Amino acid sequence: MSATSGADLPEAGKPLLTTVAITASCVAFAVIGALQALYGPAIPALREQYGISPAVAGLSLSAHFVGALLGVLIYHVLRGRLNNRVLLGGSYLLMAAGAAAFAFSPDWIPALAGAFVTGLGFGGIDYGLNQLFAVGFGRRSTAMLNLLNGHFGIGAIAGPALIGWLGADRYPEIFLGIGVVCLLIPVTLGGVAAREPAPAAVEGGAAAGARVLPVIAVFIGVYVLHVAIETGVGGWEPTHLEAVGYGAATAATATSAYWAAMTIGRFVVAPLSLRWSAPSILTVCCAGMAGFLALAAVPALAPYAYFGVGLMIAPIFPTCLPWLNRAVPGVAAAGAYVIAASMIGGVAFPPLLGAVIDTMDVKTVPLVLLGLAAACAAMSVWLRGNASDPDGVIGLREAGAVRTDTHAT
Structure with a gap:
């Protein structure tokens, strides 16, 4: 295309x-x-x-x-x-x-x-x-x-x-x-345009045949898991930091910094996405989530590591949605599925994580979330190989040709 x-x-x-x-x-x-x-x-x-x-x-x-x-x-x-x-x-x-x-x-x-x-x-x-x-x-x-x-x-x-x-x-x-x-x-x-144009099929894309449902299912899995990690860190970071020796004020400040990182990460990735493909960004972010959560298990590094987790989580939601639309252009409901899944994850996972953590030491919070991040990373690798994104791969030369044609002047 x-x-x-x-x-x-x-x-x-x-x-x-x-x-x-x-x-x-x-x-x-x-x-x-x-x-x-x-x-x-x-x-x-x-x-x-x-x-x-x-x-x-x-x-x-x-x-x-x-x-x-x-x-x-x-x-x-x-x-x-x-x-x-x-x-x-x-x-x-x-x-x-x-x-x-x-x-x-x-x-x-x-x-x-x-x-x-x-x-x-x-x-x-x-x-x-x-x-x-x-x-x-x-x-x-x-x-x-x-x-x-x-x-x-x-x-x-x-x-x-x-x-x-x-x-x-x-x-x-x-x-x-x-x-x-x-x-x-x-x-x-x-x-705002009254209607979107009808989606065009992507030649060689993941929309072909029986791969559509697995691709959508794995995208939903990524959305559910990354929201689970997002809310898990937001809800448990203060408790974990206090458990490993930080004061309440420090824990609260670190948690605020984590939420700020969620915003900073999106603005940082916006220009980077013009040079890097969505599959590459997702893979790096999922691996980064896992890496920073592993570092969060080290008490001396935990507050800074949680900030890194926020930076890595931030681009996942907005980066995957256009990729999903390109990968399964004939499935109009795909976007609704993943957005609804992210909301369900935000509501359902906090009590589920709480129940799991209640059976363990609160100091294991980063490791519990690390397991979810590892699963998310595995899904990102699968999507990279099975949900093709031919229009999303933009090198420096191609990026120069992508202008603000879609903006009104």
Whole structure:
């Protein structure tokens, strides 16, 4: 496939997103990143307002994730019937309405319903924009997806910082502010193409015959495992560091640095993806995860090693999605499967890992996660040999020919 193919120039040369729409999409991802990260810091205020226990207050995030999972699936089902502008616009409105309901519900059950509705919109935005960026920039889609998801990380850092600055009791105003932003973003949807072009089959690609299902299954495995490692480190790093002798303040700072690395890694990989193929990036990242987790088992290196784990995890989600679309171009649901799988992994694996670690010494946390990273690395090697990516291999000479043709001027 050449640089001027239909995949690179969707809708007969017109971009899927204008520059204004790209900017608005990045703002949207910062907003959903902030929103997801706000529930935890808001728990003290929720407990006081509704007179509930910490576990019950934590159901707000669970309701959000259940809604997000359904939002992904509903968006996918409706893609063939409604255009991108309608679906994204509806998702923004759902998130705005849900955020307002969560902020100002007089009772806990309506607040939970608000979190669920917010999640529905969140899932639609997450899936819809990831898919548009995955197919809308041709060979630059990996770079653009890393930039998009990097803004999610910016929001995830900024949200809790905002609550820390204003106070947990001001969470209603923060959620309402998010709702207002969600009402403004749809103004830019005129810059989003109504439909994506029909995918073209990749000659010699993995979409041929019986290899399709194994390829999708292994991609899902990579997504589930890397999210399990991501949430496992985020949840257990402070406990592990304190267990090996670090103070609570140091452990908290190191954990914040780990989440910051998740954002930094995506911005760093964005330009690198113009010269390195998605299979190469995935293989290096999975091997790097395993290597840094092995170093995290050494107490003196653990805080720094966890930062390295964050850097290695960061590019996996946005790097694999365009590769998946190229490897199985005839399976429209593939993107929905892996995004839904990543959400399921984020919800299901923390308690599973907790149950495993409860039977062992907490000092073994890096080694337990190392086992998952090794499995992820093995899957990356399998994908490299079985999910061909002819358009994703860009050398220096080819990269020079890939310009901003898909951007509106």
